[in-house]
Amino acid sequence: MPALITELWRLAERRDIIMKLRTWIFAGLGVGLAAYIVFSRPTSRCAAENDGLESAGDRFASWGRKQRVAGAGTYAQGMLKRWFGRVMGNHTLVGEGIVDQVAGAACHTAGEVASSVGDVLHDVAR
Numbered sequence: 001m002p003a004l005i006t007e008l009w010r011l012a013e014r015r016d017i018i019m020k021l022r023t024w025i026f027a028g029l030g031v032g033l034a035a036y037i038v039f040s041r042p043t044s045r046c047a048a049e050n051d052g053l054e055s056a057g058d059r060f061a062s063w064g065r066k067q068r069v070a071g072a073g074t075y076a077q078g079m080l081k082r083w084f085g086r087v088m089g090n091h092t093l094v095g096e097g098i099v100d101q102v103a104g105a106a107c108h109t110a111g112e113v114a115s116s117v118g119d120v121l122h123d124v125a126r
Contacts, residue, residue: 053125061118067111075104 078100085093 053121057118057121057125059118060114060121064111064114064116064118067114068108069111071104071106071108071111073104074107075101078102078104 078097080097081100082094082097085091085095085097
């Protein structure tokens with residue numbers, strides 16, 4: 001009987017861990033879905049005099065959104081590498097994390113510039 005009780009206790013502990021993980025999984029899926037909806041929404045196309053500028057603006061804006069998301073992901077990856085490197089005492093991993101953070105910030109900045117260029121092209125086309 002005590003073996004049955006200890007096994008049930010282990011299952012209850014595992015269930016608690018699974019419930020906590022499920023919450024984080026659903027939160028991650030929700031954030032991913034929100035990012036997809038925000039960054040892939042179609043832009044409104046008005047009757048522009050110069051359709052070439054309008055489509056170029058769409059391409060710049062789309063590329064910029066993708067670069068901002070990629071840059072944010074690379075930056076977050078760098079933060080995690082830096083944190084794990086500090087916790088584990090691995091200076092190489094800390095250095096890789098810093099490099100990833102700089103690369104992510106640069107990619108994000110390039111995305112912001114491209115989005116701004118896309119907005120300017122949209123304004124000129126109208």
